Amino acid sequence: MTITDVGVAARVSPSTVSRVLNGTAKVDPALADRVHQAVRELGYRPNLAAQGLARGEWGTIGVMLPDLANPYFPDVLKAVTAVARANGRRVMVMESDEDPTVEQDLVTELMRCCDGLLLCSPRMDRAQLVDLVGHGHPMVLVNRIAPGLAAPSISVDFYAGMTLICGHLAQLGHREVVYLSGPEASWANGERVRALNAAEAFGMKVTVLPCGSTTRDGNEAAPRALESGATAIVTYNDLVAQGALTRLRQQGVDVPKEVSVVGFDDLSLDWFGLATLTTVSTPRDELGRRAGEMLELLMTEGHDTEPRYLPMALLVRDTTGTVRTTASARGAQG
Amino acid sequence: MTITDVGVAARVSPSTVSRVLNGTAKVDPALADRVHQAVRELGYRPNLAAQGLARGEWGTIGVMLPDLANPYFPDVLKAVTAVARANGRRVMVMESDEDPTVEQDLVTELMRCCDGLLLCSPRMDRAQLVDLVGHGHPMVLVNRIAPGLAAPSISVDFYAGMTLICGHLAQLGHREVVYLSGPEASWANGERVRALNAAEAFGMKVTVLPCGSTTRDGNEAAPRALESGATAIVTYNDLVAQGALTRLRQQGVDVPKEVSVVGFDDLSLDWFGLATLTTVSTPRDELGRRAGEMLELLMTEGHDTEPRYLPMALLVRDTTGTVRTTASARGAQG
DNA sequence: CTGTTAGCGCCTTCAG
DNA sequence: CTGAAGGCGCTAACAG
Numbered sequence: 001m002t003i004t005d006v007g008v009a010a011r012v013s014p015s016t017v018s019r020v021l022n023g024t025a026k027v028d029p030a031l032a033d034r035v036h037q038a039v040r041e042l043g044y045r046p047n048l049a050a051q052g053l054a055r056g057e058w059g060t061i062g063v064m065l066p067d068l069a070n071p072y073f074p075d076v077l078k079a080v081t082a083v084a085r086a087n088g089r090r091v092m093v094m095e096s097d098e099d100p101t102v103e104q105d106l107v108t109e110l111m112r113c114c115d116g117l118l119l120c121s122p123r124m125d126r127a128q129l130v131d132l133v134g135h136g137h138p139m140v141l142v143n144r145i146a147p148g149l150a151a152p153s154i155s156v157d158f159y160a161g162m163t164l165i166c167g168h169l170a171q172l173g174h175r176e177v178v179y180l181s182g183p184e185a186s187w188a189n190g191e192r193v194r195a196l197n198a199a200e201a202f203g204m205k206v207t208v209l210p211c212g213s214t215t216r217d218g219n220e221a222a223p224r225a226l227e228s229g230a231t232a233i234v235t236y237n238d239l240v241a242q243g244a245l246t247r248l249r250q251q252g253v254d255v256p257k258e259v260s261v262v263g264f265d266d267l268s269l270d271w272f273g274l275a276t277l278t279t280v281s282t283p284r285d286e287l288g289r290r291a292g293e294m295l296e297l298l299m300t301e302g303h304d305t306e307p308r309y310l311p312m313a314l315l316v317r318d319t320t321g322t323v324r325t326t327a328s329a330r331g332a333q334g
Numbered sequence: 335m336t337i338t339d340v341g342v343a344a345r346v347s348p349s350t351v352s353r354v355l356n357g358t359a360k361v362d363p364a365l366a367d368r369v370h371q372a373v374r375e376l377g378y379r380p381n382l383a384a385q386g387l388a389r390g391e392w393g394t395i396g397v398m399l400p401d402l403a404n405p406y407f408p409d410v411l412k413a414v415t416a417v418a419r420a421n422g423r424r425v426m427v428m429e430s431d432e433d434p435t436v437e438q439d440l441v442t443e444l445m446r447c448c449d450g451l452l453l454c455s456p457r458m459d460r461a462q463l464v465d466l467v468g469h470g471h472p473m474v475l476v477n478r479i480a481p482g483l484a485a486p487s488i489s490v491d492f493y494a495g496m497t498l499i500c501g502h503l504a505q506l507g508h509r510e511v512v513y514l515s516g517p518e519a520s521w522a523n524g525e526r527v528r529a530l531n532a533a534e535a536f537g538m539k540v541t542v543l544p545c546g547s548t549t550r551d552g553n554e555a556a557p558r559a560l561e562s563g564a565t566a567i568v569t570y571n572d573l574v575a576q577g578a579l580t581r582l583r584q585q586g587v588d589v590p591k592e593v594s595v596v597g598f599d600d601l602s603l604d605w606f607g608l609a610t611l612t613t614v615s616t617p618r619d620e621l622g623r624r625a626g627e628m629l630e631l632l633m634t635e636g637h638d639t640e641p642r643y644l645p646m647a648l649l650v651r652d653t654t655g656t657v658r659t660t661a662s663a664r665g666a667q668g
Numbered sequence: 669c670t671g672t673t674a675g676c677g678c679c680t681t682c683a684g
Numbered sequence: 685c686t687g688a689a690g691g692c693g694c695t696a697a698c699a700g
Contacts, residue, residue: 002693013671018695026669048447049386050693053676058383060447069408077402081429090447092426095415113382113394113424336677347687352679360685384677387692673698682689 001044009038021046061295062110063093064103065120066183070213070239071267072284073120076142079288080118087296089115098183098213100124104132111137116299118142118291123185138298142291144187145307152294152305156287158188161280161312162195162234165262168278168314169232170202173323174260177204178228180211180221180244182236189236192264196234211240218243223251231259231323238263241277245319256321266315278320280312335378343372355380395629396444397427398437399454400517404547404573405601406618407454410476413622414452421630423449432517432547434458438466445471450633452476452625457519472632476625478521479641486628486639490621492522495614495646496529496568499596502612502648503566504536507657508594511538512562514545514555514578516570523570526598530568545574552577557585565593565657572597575611579653590655600649612654614646 007014012031019025020035027035038044052058061084065073077093084091092114096102100123110117117139122129126146133139133151141153169177179196182189196206207228211221218240225233225244235241241263248255255261263279287310297303341348346365353359354369361369372378386392395418399407411427418425426448430437434457444451451473456463460480467473467485475487503511513530516523530540541562545555552574559567559578569575575597582589589595597613621644631637 003695004693014694015671015696016669019670022695024695028669031670045442045446047387047693049383049392050676051695052383053381053387053678054693054695056676068402068411069405071403071405074403078429090426090428090443092424094424095412108379109424112379337679338677348678349680349687350685353686356679358679362685365686381677384692385679387694388677388679390692669700671698671700674696676693676695679692680690682687684685684687 010034060090062114075284076288083292153307157309158191164314166199174232177232178230215243222247238267260320276317344368394424396448409618410622417626487641491643492525498648500533508566511566512541512564549577556581572601594654610651
């Protein structure tokens with residue numbers, strides 16, 4: 001089933017078939033009709049490998065991300081896919097399991113079969129990033145801003161988000177908070193930490209505890225967080241927060257009366273359980289959409305867009321409250 | 335950067351390069367060394383489009399699934415990806431949003447750029463399935479067994495899983511249960527319903543309520559489920575169950591004292607909240623692994639494997655208990 | 669506006 | 685065991 005078969009069926013040359021199918025040039029309507037009919041009758045579909053070879057492009061964009069099981073990414077992916085489809089492209093996604101070495105391989109692999117790449121929350125260091133970008137393949141960074149890198153970037157404004165959290169806690173009277181830190185190699189985690197450190201200027205004492213990005217991590221870290229003596233537990237994301245929350249409850253700790261807990265990302269995990277998490281929201285849909293658009297622009301017009309930051313919004317819900325004054329738990333809810 | 339460039343660098347013909355790279359034929363070790371070195375120095379990577387065109391295959395398998403946001407699928411995907419990588423293939427996934435029409439398009443699209451397809455929980459009807467399989471592309475069905483279809487299938491044994499649930503409830507004294515039904519077009523849902531109906535032979539009265547597959551669906555259906563007067567709420571999956579559970583608690587209903595709730599799939603959502611869900615477990619990893627292997631077999635040897643059913647296991651946890659005898663809630667926990 | 673011609677980069681017969 | 689030659693299906697530059 002080739003373009004030639006369609007050609008004979010429509011009594012035209014293969015080129016003409018190609019032209020009507022791609023709209024590359026004006027074709028006599030009569031011939032075009034014959035072609036369309038033949039295509040329909042034969043159920044012809046262009047061979048993508050042949051097209052790719054001839055055109056030098058695949059009609060596919062690649063997405064690399066650390067973990068598909070994180071509810072964060074399906075939302076982003078849906079938006080990216082929508083944009084890609086609107087531009088007539090497929091999407092190929094690969095997950096790295098948070099491993100920088102794997103990331104390198106995946107990107108190399110994706111470059112072989114995609115016209116452009118979206119690197120979501122890459123964990124690799126700046127040098128590796130520079131190396132990869134140097135290959136000249138269009139790629140845009142998502143949730144990672146790397147200064148001086150020849151690739152457009154778009155990210156949620158983690159720093160501002162965490163600042164909102166700190167402000168909220170400060171106003172509730174919290175002066176000592178503990179932060180359950182995300183993956184060490186995560187730039188996004190670094191931004192959160194920076195914002196926390198900045199909050200110390202306002203008289204807030206911050207303890208950083210290595211933790212992780214999953215519910216399990218939060219669950220395991222909760223006791224240590226409690227022991228730190230902080231009145232509020234700030235977390236890398238909602239998953240960690242929920243894990244911690246569960247553990248605290250099991251230990252009979254009253255949240256938010258005895259201790260406040262804050263999430264990050266608004267994964268809307270709050271369907272579960274009675275209390276819903278105070279957190280900051282991420283515009284995941286917009287993030288995916290704009291990232292897709294930036295990549296498309298980069299691929300088609302070589303447009304190197306300015307780095308963009310997307311704002312987060314504070315969502316005060318049930319897990320934060322005024323700090324308890326002494327040893328007794330008599331604080332009021334926020 | 336073509337195979338010819340490598341050839342000149344290694345002072346051999348392109349054919350020789352191809353042969354050492356693919357292990358297609360015996361090559362003088364000295365030449366092979368030169369080739370490897372040249373490849374390394376030039377950083378050469380075969381053009382996939384050219385390979386695909388010449389070989390007539392893409393080195394890619396396609397996966398179609400209804401919804402990436404369902405935590406069920408990332409687990410399956412990880413296993414599929416692992417198998418695919420072990421066989422030197424990439425994975426391309428597309429989600430249909432539970433829409434049979436979209437499914438048709440996606441499969442058609444995937445057939446154009448993949449050597450084989452995994453159709454996960456397809457919602458399309460049998461006729462459409464037959465049509466698609468008729469195209470002669472290797473495909474295996476996951477979580478859908480369709481009799482007389484010329485495609486291998488593998489599925490979790492939903493019927494047996496639901497039977498375990500019914501038995502468990504019956505032994506706790508439940509005689510009236512309500513089922514929050516999944517997507518109408520879901521074969522897996524049909525299997526669950528069949529098992530429920532079979533349970534009626536044991537004196538169990540079953541009411542089926544249309545619901546859906548998401549937490550939101552469960553949340554919204556909970557009041558209706560309660561009104562049905564049943565003593566136990568059986569659900570399409572853990573997501574629905576959690577949604578219902580949350581709503582019941584908000585209404586002050588004591589689970590499991592006043593009503594029992596059972597999930598399905600063991601999505602391990604139980605990190606959240608105080609009570610963990612009684613449910614049946616799905617071997618998602620094994621499902622993905624075996625599906626991948628079946629597809630590989632089908633692609634390489636045309637092996638048409640027997641349909642396989644994977645067993646589920648009952649996990650009795652905190653949300654089921656003995657039926658309350660009258661109006662008072664004095665049941666004990668299971 | 670249409671058909672003919674020459675590759676895209678690789679694999680795979682076929683000679684040697 | 686190696687090189688040369690043809691073709692995979694399509695597009696694009698070239699004549700007509």
